[in-house]
Amino acid sequence: MQRRDLLAGAAALSGTALGGAYVTGFIDPLGSTGSVEHVELESIDAPGSQAGEITVPQQGTVTVLEFFATWCGVCSRQMEPMGAVYDDLGHHDDLQFLSVTNEPVGRTVTREDVANWWADHDGRWTVGLDTDLTLTERLDASGVPYTYVIDRSNTVAYAERGYKAPDELADPIERTLETR
Template identity: 35%
Template sequence: MSVVNRRELVAGLASVGVLGGGAVAWRVRSTVLGNDGSDRSDSDEHNDDDGEGDDEGDDASDGAVTLETIDAPGSDAGAVTIPTDGVSLVVFFSAVCHRCRSLMPNLVEAQAQLADDHGDAVTVVSVASHQTEEQLRDWWAEHDGDWTLAYDGDGTLGREYGVTRHPVLLAIDADGDVRWRDEGELETERIVDRVESVLEEPVETDDD
């Protein structure tokens, strides 16, 4: 039995849809870009409040989080640690979320463009917390995913960054700080522009 399936037995079928649309808290540096244009009102049936999202983030640890990765197109079975050495574009999604399906074509184009233009400087990781490994693999192939697919079965990474709904996109720097956050069905150009803005921002140092 895979790690995912063992977690599914613990979580149970009732875990589907537990991520809520409550208040969101996350660790943000003063240099974080604004999320104007986010559509937080466009929730779906899987964004019901679970009553636990209001104060998550206050208890977030400062350590890295390692997730299991799934053998799927563009993704190898193994593990990925967030943050990475560069900028990570982390996409929290659910296979039963309508907006997540609508986002995928633009995300496919954005990932390809970022890979072509910036190579290993940007790591794209899509993160799911529900469904079985087989269901996620099938969904991934159906929607042309071609980058790292990770499983956050116990919700550790989601809690670390105050994620309570889907989809959520985060640009996370090497220190684990969120430099851009947005939600909804974003255009390819917006995704690329925001990630590139993080890449281009000068690194702060203690030198005078």
């Protein structure tokens, strides 16, 4: 009986430690140490963003990537902290800073809807579309908002879902920028 209790306690403790590592963003949610293969995404004409294509992630740069949706209330609230972090850190030459929606653009939402939402929420960095879900699936982005920091070798250095205050966002970005 005691052995069973000891094993159950050890399993609970290791599960708690693993969960804590995941929640703090210090493990790769993909369960791998491999790099994220780049994807070509459409970027749209919106404040701080130009219509065209963008490669995500870019080799040799730190990439800050935020998945969002125009229908998401938490995503709306997340725009202010993201803007503050962009204002503080977005000037780095080796930093790619972007937000991506994986909504079905062209069906339930239009490019104009996304651009208007972007303007209404003071977006001022690149905004892209992942309409075929390629990047979403590669990163296993299972909800919104979902923030990723990808290092210069295109390995996920930080991943966490939900609302984050500016310091919670800036810390993993700064640590990754400092790592050479």
